[in-house]
Amino acid sequence: MVIGIIGGGAAGMAAALAASESEQNQVVLLERQARVGRKLQATGNGRCNLTNLHALEGGYHGENPAFARYALAQFPPEAVLAWMRGLGLFTVAEDSGRVYPYSDQANSVVDVLRFALEKPNIQVKLGFEVTKVRKTPEGFRVESREESLMCEKLIIACGGLAGTKLGGGMSGYQLLRSLGHKCTRLRPALVQVKTNWPGVAALKGVRANCRAAICRDDEMVRESTGELQFTEYGLSGPVMFEISRDVCQGGGDWCCRLDFLPDVEEAELLMELRRRRSTPLPNSELFTGILHNRLGRVLTQTAGIALSGWIRELGEEELVQAAAAAKGFCVSLTEPLGMDSAQVTAGGILTGEFEETTMESRLVPGLYACGEVLDIDGDCGGYNLQWAWSSGRLAGRCAGRNEL
Numbered sequence: 001m002v003i004g005i006i007g008g009g010a011a012g013m014a015a016a017l018a019a020s021e022s023e024q025n026q027v028v029l030l031e032r033q034a035r036v037g038r039k040l041q042a043t044g045n046g047r048c049n050l051t052n053l054h055a056l057e058g059g060y061h062g063e064n065p066a067f068a069r070y071a072l073a074q075f076p077p078e079a080v081l082a083w084m085r086g087l088g089l090f091t092v093a094e095d096s097g098r099v100y101p102y103s104d105q106a107n108s109v110v111d112v113l114r115f116a117l118e119k120p121n122i123q124v125k126l127g128f129e130v131t132k133v134r135k136t137p138e139g140f141r142v143e144s145r146e147e148s149l150m151c152e153k154l155i156i157a158c159g160g161l162a163g164t165k166l167g168g169g170m171s172g173y174q175l176l177r178s179l180g181h182k183c184t185r186l187r188p189a190l191v192q193v194k195t196n197w198p199g200v201a202a203l204k205g206v207r208a209n210c211r212a213a214i215c216r217d218d219e220m221v222r223e224s225t226g227e228l229q230f231t232e233y234g235l236s237g238p239v240m241f242e243i244s245r246d247v248c249q250g251g252g253d254w255c256c257r258l259d260f261l262p263d264v265e266e267a268e269l270l271m272e273l274r275r276r277r278s279t280p281l282p283n284s285e286l287f288t289g290i291l292h293n294r295l296g297r298v299l300t301q302t303a304g305i306a307l308s309g310w311i312r313e314l315g316e317e318e319l320v321q322a323a324a325a326a327k328g329f330c331v332s333l334t335e336p337l338g339m340d341s342a343q344v345t346a347g348g349i350l351t352g353e354f355e356e357t358t359m360e361s362r363l364v365p366g367l368y369a370c371g372e373v374l375d376i377d378g379d380c381g382g383y384n385l386q387w388a389w390s391s392g393r394l395a396g397r398c399a400g401r402n403e404l
């Protein structure tokens with residue numbers, strides 16, 4: 001049996017390897033770029049956070065997040081790590097549950113998968129950009145501008161629209177729509193968020209551990225604790241990726257409330273600032289030893305304190321304002337950066353049109369989909385790659401008629 005797979009990313013490669021476990025199957029993996037795993041190679045800032053040990057506990061979104069449960073349970077994080085180890089990859093897990101290659105290089109993950117695809121019953125066709133898919137009595141005709149091929153089963157694993165510079169695009173949605181499937185609204189997730197606060201330029205490049213809460217009309221929407229990074233446009237870093245899904249969608253005033261000392265009570269901070277009135281330091285050093293110097297100066301000015309004065313001359317109210325700024329600094333939000341900058345796409349092809357136990361279309365027999373093209377997206381920290389491995393493997397095994 002010939003099984004065609006469109007997309008050579010994480011889900012597509014997992015599907016190809018699973019489908020090839022039956023030697024009678026001939027697997028054809030079609031990738032429009034010059035190499036497989038290009039987006040995978042860029043994940044985790046080039047480190048590749050390949051799964052999360054807590055992925056079975058939640059952290060997935062979509063119109064029906066429960067759709068992901070079966071695939072995740074069939075191929076959980078521990079199984080993914082054993083599979084990767086079998087391919088030759090050493091990994092290391094952090095206390096947070098995030099798992100990385102021991103080499104700390106995404107290339108290691110891509111390489112072991114690329115080598116694993118070198119099997120007699122797997123053909124990888126690079127530079128094959130699918131333009132059309134037709135259902136026929138024999139299966140599916142898959143066409144590019146230069147050639148076409150026939151397959152009895154077809155798995156669409158094209159990924160999502162996010163990361164367009166690395167190969168993200170609309171092709172998977174368009175192909176599935178052409179076969180009768182519907183798509184939800186697409187929007188960026190795990191993405192930087194812009195602000196119109198003029199002070200952000202002074203903090204470009206500053207990193208800080210904080211508790212961040214997204215608020216809409218002063219009501220908290222989501223919050224998380226972790227590393228924040230100030231950028232040219234606004235706010236970035238893991239903590240923002242955690243809470244950026246659906247930010248600035250719809251009306252209202254959006255802001256991010258930042259606690260730069262989440263493990264320190266405001267009263268304790270205020271006590272330390274009072275103690276500093278006995279030092280001969282200028283106001284510009286009010287937060288020295290507590291926060292990044294540039295951040296400390298911005299917070300000092302936010303509290304209405306001139307940097308040119310002396311800490312010993314500060315009044316109680318000024319110190320209270322400074323402590324409050326460090327524990328509850330608000331930055332207005334305008335919009336997320338676009339799909340170019342997003343790590344994952346929120347939204348996708350309706351999961352209700354697929355069988356969760358096989359990943360097969362309920363509309364078109366023999367057609368499967370997996371990974372980001374479906375309306376499932378995960379939190380930051382390895383959840384999306386875990387979904388890619390799990391859904392890809394399930395689709396590949398079921399398309400190849402292997403028993404689960």
